Amino acid sequence: MKRIVLASPGRLMVQEVERPVPGPGEALVRVREVGICGSDMHLYRDGRIGDIVLTGPFVIGHECTGVVAEVGEGVAADLAGRRVAVEPAIPCGGCAWCLAGMQNLCPTIGFLGLPETPGAFREWLVHPAYLLEPLPDSVSDEAGVVLEPLAIAMHAVKLAKVRPGQRVAILGTGVLGTCILAVLGLYRALRIVCVDLLADRLERATRMGADVALEPGDDPDEEVARRIRDAVGGEGAEVVFECAGAAQTLWSMCEVAAPAAHVAVIGSSHDDRVIFSSGTARRKGLTLRFVRRSLHTLGACIELAAQGAVTPADLVTHTFGAGQIEEAFRTVDGYQGGVLKAVVDMERW
Numbered sequence: 001m002k003r004i005v006l007a008s009p010g011r012l013m014v015q016e017v018e019r020p021v022p023g024p025g026e027a028l029v030r031v032r033e034v035g036i037c038g039s040d041m042h043l044y045r046d047g048r049i050g051d052i053v054l055t056g057p058f059v060i061g062h063e064c065t066g067v068v069a070e071v072g073e074g075v076a077a078d079l080a081g082r083r084v085a086v087e088p089a090i091p092c093g094g095c096a097w098c099l100a101g102m103q104n105l106c107p108t109i110g111f112l113g114l115p116e117t118p119g120a121f122r123e124w125l126v127h128p129a130y131l132l133e134p135l136p137d138s139v140s141d142e143a144g145v146v147l148e149p150l151a152i153a154m155h156a157v158k159l160a161k162v163r164p165g166q167r168v169a170i171l172g173t174g175v176l177g178t179c180i181l182a183v184l185g186l187y188r189a190l191r192i193v194c195v196d197l198l199a200d201r202l203e204r205a206t207r208m209g210a211d212v213a214l215e216p217g218d219d220p221d222e223e224v225a226r227r228i229r230d231a232v233g234g235e236g237a238e239v240v241f242e243c244a245g246a247a248q249t250l251w252s253m254c255e256v257a258a259p260a261a262h263v264a265v266i267g268s269s270h271d272d273r274v275i276f277s278s279g280t281a282r283r284k285g286l287t288l289r290f291v292r293r294s295l296h297t298l299g300a301c302i303e304l305a306a307q308g309a310v311t312p313a314d315l316v317t318h319t320f321g322a323g324q325i326e327e328a329f330r331t332v333d334g335y336q337g338g339v340l341k342a343v344v345d346m347e348r349w
Contacts, residue, residue: 172244321348
């Protein structure tokens with residue numbers, strides 16, 4: 001089979017390897033679509049994300065859909081032939097956190113596309129069968145790819161305890177920020193301010209229901225924070241979603257928050273550091289929640305998509321064949337052509 005490996009930062013290559021065989025409890029999936037995620041871009045640009053460092057050629061990618069071709073021992077035979085979305089996190093199932101229902105915090109969790117678990121940019125994938133979610137006919141492969149970041153967004157919204165009528169700031173309207181906005185569309189009477197550097201993303205946010213779309217420009221951080229507070233009204237945002245991982249947004253997240261607000265930190269910092277005013281956070285009595293992937297929300301997102309309550313395929317702006325993988329990553333890296341979510345068709349070489 002063919003697989004695409006990140007040989008070194010900025011360098012992708014195609015390899016031929018043997019097709020894997022599913023073991024007990026596993027299924028063999030013919031991969032159809034793979035999304036390019038922000039974490040993939042950290043690895044592509046820097047060869048690392050946080051304290052995870054690539055030490056050699058590695059298959060990345062974790063947002064994917066496919067068709068089950070074969071199942072291993074102990075797996076229901078009727079799973080074969082089903083289109084599925086893939087839950088990329090593989091918890092141990094036996095630690096204190098897993099047993100308490102917090103599988104996303106498992107200290108030994110494996111994750112598709114992060115060492116030591118090869119990712120989805122390959123023709124065939126073996127994965128635990130219980131982490132495969134069948135897709136109804138009404139949910140396309142492209143929509144299925146976006147379900148993974150949508151599940152993270154739903155988990156973040158739950159952690160932030162959003163209530164109807166609140167004032168909300170979304171700092172960064174890339175894929176995760178836009179997914180947050182999509183989930184918030186299920187709530188009534190929110191006042192939502194979205195902040196981003198890219199005009200096309202702010203225009204999309206406005207179409208999706210944001211009350212204010214704000215571009216910070218070259219203003220000092222203090223002035224940007226004041227503009228956001230003024231835009232959201234009151235004493236600031238009662239809920240803040242930091243979705244960019246940029247120094248400016250990580251600093252601003254507490255500055256734009258109202259007293260007693262919930263701040264959900266989703267973005268990954270380039271240098272693995274978060275700097276904000278501890279004095280501001282303390283005086284306001286803020287609750288900061290660092291969002292670790294998703295937790296039992298993929299199935300719920302599939303149901304919402306099947307009902308038409310959310311339309312994840314709308315976030316897909318670019319589709320490439322597997323043979324165009326270098327062009328795909330360059331497009332995302334350079335924010336070219338209004339790209340939001342780029343998807344790679346692994347059946348087109």
